[in-house]
Structures are given as C-alpha cells and as structure tokens.
Amino acid sequence: MQAQTLSGGFADPAIQSTHAFRSVMEAMARPGTIQNINGAEPPSPLSAAAGSVLLTLCDTETPIYLAGAADCEAVRTWLAFHTGAPLTGPAHCMFAIGSWSALAPLSAYPIGTPEYPDRSATLIVECPELSPSGATLTGPGIKDSAALSLPELRAFQSNRALFPLGLDFVFTCENGLAALPRSTEVS
Amino acid sequence: MTDYNFAYLDEQTKRMIRRAILKGLAIPGYQVPFASREMPMPYGWGTGGVQVSAAVLTPEDRFKVIDQGADDTTNAVSIRTFFERTAGVKTTTKTTDASVIQTRHRIPEEPLTEGQILVYQVPIPEPLRFLEPRESETRKMHSLEEYGLMHVKLYEDISRHGHIATSYAYPVKVEGHYVMDPSPIPKFDNPKLGDMAAIQLFGAGREQRIYALPPYTEVVSLDFDDHPFEASKADHPCGLCGAEDSYLDEVIVDDAGGRMFVCSDTDYCEARQAAGHRGKDAA
Ligand SMILES: [Zn+2]
Numbered sequence: 001m002q003a004q005t006l007s008g009g010f011a012d013p014a015i016q017s018t019h020a021f022r023s024v025m026e027a028m029a030r031p032g033t034i035q036n037i038n039g040a041e042p043p044s045p046l047s048a049a050a051g052s053v054l055l056t057l058c059d060t061e062t063p064i065y066l067a068g069a070a071d072c073e074a075v076r077t078w079l080a081f082h083t084g085a086p087l088t089g090p091a092h093c094m095f096a097i098g099s100w101s102a103l104a105p106l107s108a109y110p111i112g113t114p115e116y117p118d119r120s121a122t123l124i125v126e127c128p129e130l131s132p133s134g135a136t137l138t139g140p141g142i143k144d145s146a147a148l149s150l151p152e153l154r155a156f157q158s159n160r161a162l163f164p165l166g167l168d169f170v171f172t173c174e175n176g177l178a179a180l181p182r183s184t185e186v187s
Numbered sequence: 188m189t190d191y192n193f194a195y196l197d198e199q200t201k202r203m204i205r206r207a208i209l210k211g212l213a214i215p216g217y218q219v220p221f222a223s224r225e226m227p228m229p230y231g232w233g234t235g236g237v238q239v240s241a242a243v244l245t246p247e248d249r250f251k252v253i254d255q256g257a258d259d260t261t262n263a264v265s266i267r268t269f270f271e272r273t274a275g276v277k278t279t280t281k282t283t284d285a286s287v288i289q290t291r292h293r294i295p296e297e298p299l300t301e302g303q304i305l306v307y308q309v310p311i312p313e314p315l316r317f318l319e320p321r322e323s324e325t326r327k328m329h330s331l332e333e334y335g336l337m338h339v340k341l342y343e344d345i346s347r348h349g350h351i352a353t354s355y356a357y358p359v360k361v362e363g364h365y366v367m368d369p370s371p372i373p374k375f376d377n378p379k380l381g382d383m384a385a386i387q388l389f390g391a392g393r394e395q396r397i398y399a400l401p402p403y404t405e406v407v408s409l410d411f412d413d414h415p416f417e418a419s420k421a422d423h424p425c426g427l428c429g430a431e432d433s434y435l436d437e438v439i440v441d442d443a444g445g446r447m448f449v450c451s452d453t454d455y456c457e458a459r460q461a462a463g464h465r466g467k468d469a470a
Contacts (some may be wrong), residue, residue, distance in 0.1 A: 015195035018245040021205050025243065028212045029386045029401045057209075059202055094206075098335035113321075114330035118210035118219045140215045140362055141401035164330075164364060168213045183362065183401075 005074075008041035009082045010055055020056040024170065027179035032137045032146025034130055037177045043074035049172035050097055050124050058095060058120075060084040064092035068102025070126070090121075097124040100151035106159065109167055117164040120182075125151065130173040139184040148178055156186040194241040194274040200224055204242035206330065208388060211399035217329070217426065218312050218396040226392070227345030228269070228462030232262055233308030236289050240270065240306050243388070244287055250276045251285035256293040256434070256451030263291075276326075282454050294376040296433045296455040299385035307370045309391040312398065314358045314368040334366050337409065345414050354419070359406045367398065367406075374408065375420045375434045381406030423448040426468030428459035440468070 010016040015040040023037040042051030056063060064085045066075060067068055079085055090096060090108035103123055112120035127149070134149040135156075148171075150156060159166045166182030180186070192198065200222075207221040226234040244250065244389055252267045254260040258280040266289060267278045279285050284295040289306040299305060315325045319338045328334070337358060344352045351357075357374035359381075361367050369380055370389060380400065381385070387400040400406065410416035421435045426447035435448040447468045450456035460469070 013198060017198065017201070018193070018243075021201075022243065025208060025212070025386070028209050029399075045283050056323075057202055057206055059199055061199075061203065062206070078248060115326035116220075117214050117217060117330075118207070120210075122209070140404040141212070143403045164217060168209070181401075183213060183215060185229055 067098025235390030
C-alpha cells in the first residue's frame, strides 16, 4: 500500500470533521459565501477542500461517483482507505466529484422523488477559481442577493425549475468552498 | 481523557445526521428522515434536538439551552451539562454570547445574528399528522401541496371560537411550498421564524425527522383574508422588567393566589433589569 493512501486523512477525525462540517453547513445555508475548509490532504487531482468534504460526509453508506480525472487509482484507494465508500456510476450515487465538464450531463444523477426529494445527489464541483463575482444568486439563505463564479447559468436554472426535486452543488477550489442548493435562483 | 465519542455520538451517526441537515437546508421546510439513536435521556427530553446539536457543535462553540424560555429548568441544565462533559463546550445563559442555542418551545426575544444556530426540540414534526395519520399520505400531500385540510381545520377554529384558537405549534408555509410545524413555540414567536439571520435546525427524535430553515427564508403563518394571523400575547407589561414587547408567563407569586406576568425569556428579563428597567412588581 502506498504511503499516500494511508496519509492525508484527518489527524483528529472527530474534531476536524466538526470544523469541516460547519464550513459545509455555512456554505449550504448561505449560498454564495465562500468558506475556508481544511484538514484533508488528498491525492491529486482532488483539492484539499473536496477531500475534506468527502471525509466529513462519506462512509460505507454513501456511494460515490468519481468523474473524469478524479477516477484514478490514487483517489480510489485513498477514498477506500479513509471512507470505505462504495464507488458507483452517476445514476446511483449520493455524491459525485469531478470537474464541471467531467460531471456532465446533469440528467444522469438522481434528483429525488416527490415524496423523498432528499434522495438526490450532491455534486462536488472542482473549480479552477472561486470568487464572489459572476452569477447573481437569490433565494433562501441570501439576504438580498449574492454573487458567485459559476461554471455556467442554464444548468442551474433548469435545476431550480425542478424544485423541490433537484441536485445540490458544492464548489471547491484549493481550501475554498461554496455551495448552491436547488432552492437558489441564478441569473 | 474521556472514554466516549466527541459529543457522545459515534462518527458514522454524526455523518448521517450531517447529511440530513444539509438536505434539510437545501429543501427548506421539508422533513428529512434520519435514523435516530438512543440517547442517555428519555424521549420528550429533546433527543432530536440533542442529536442535531451533537452533529453541529465544535469545541469552540458556546452553548445555551432554553426550556420554555428559561435556562435553569432540569431539562435545560441536564442537556447543558451533557455537552459540557461530552464535547467540552463552554456554556452560557446569555443569548448574545451563544453560538449554538438549543430550545424547547421558545425563540429568544433578542434577535439572533449571522454567527448563531438555533436548534429546536420537536415532539411532532408532521403538521398534517392530526388530520392524516398515514405517513405515505402526508408525504403525498406535501409533494402535491395539498394543504386544504389544514385550512379547514384552522377555519373550524374560527367558526367555533370566532378566531383561530391554535396558539402553539401554529403552522407556517415555507418559501411558498412546504407547510411546516415550527414546534410548540407560542404563535407570538412565529414572525421571528422568517428572515432570521441565524440558521434554524429542527430535530424530532422519536419521529426521526430533521428539517431546517436557512437564514433569510420566507416563512408565512397560515391565515385567511378575513382572519389575518395575529402574534398575540398577554396584554400586560412584564412585572419585573416592564417590557411591553416580550412573551409573558403568568406566575403565582404568593399563597393568596396573587399573580403576575413576567418575561418567559429569563435572560432577556434579567438583562433588562440589569440595565435598570423596572416593572410594577419589581422588588
Ligand atoms: Zn421581563
């Protein structure tokens, strides 16, 4: 087993996951805000933020889809060692991780059912940059409006139209993290 | 060192609760099922709220627990002690100093701010339960936004009493979609639910449901054009601090059956008295 596989997890999982979760929760509760998150040092190409999100939320109960470059031996063994999460395709995943282009098309993911809209995927989108500019966001969690660098508009508008069904997004870049729940209007 | 997990729950359980909280925030007002765990306290002592608090607390938090507005009831004290011991968090009774507040039956009078999280203990999360006992049916009603029965029930109140008699757990509509039970807070507190700066999380232990309101969410109390919602309270000032804007409890003060009205939020009342405000019954 590679040394890289064994390392890069949370040194103190119970405490570091509390901090990482609060960052994710703040991001999901306040769409457009950029939170700092750290603790994990995952193998390339995963960002520290994406690795920390996965360690905080994933385990044997959460099938993960690795899209594109994220689907490599180093990431697979690292995730298996630190989370035990089963790998799957987009149709049955609870979490997906990859670049925006690798994650497409969004129609491949579960969006929940009318009785259980929570049974939907959360997509972790690795981004080349994350900044409070670009698309305008409004909706729950946002006082007036917020701005966030999104990879595009239309996909998120179509997703919003599915509410209360739909996908939820976490955007990661280095140690930064933002989120876009299905409830957010994007323009 | 302690021989239990941080905040009592094991890591896998906390991950499951954390995932439910995130879906709850993404779908405001929708009840997310979760696998509630046995806690070292009976149901009715807020095991749902305790599990949600356990999943969000960090060692740096300052934790406050209120029970019907008071910090010093047996229930509030035991939950506070539980997290002092299992999570090592500092606790407080001051609303303004707390980062996480667990509550039963009240929203603090002091407006909450962006850094704060309010965790509600919920006995019955399903607002339609008394109208339709079957979970499969209530889920369908929520998905179709079939809330006619709810309005009929409130309207029956009006025809019987001349006004809407429901005064606790008064149902609200969230972002124009889900009807939600705000837990048994007095309807006086309902207007604070909407547009709140803090994150609001709701945990029902026995019923195994978590739901949430992100900050600045639209929350509307159900009502009728001819009978608009009113956030009523006893028509008195507080006997101790003179507040005219706070929710009051009527308390018996002597053997002769003497009564007075005092703030239900003890921290609010004490802070006002410390600032020199006096009511007519103040010593
Ligand atoms: Zn008072």
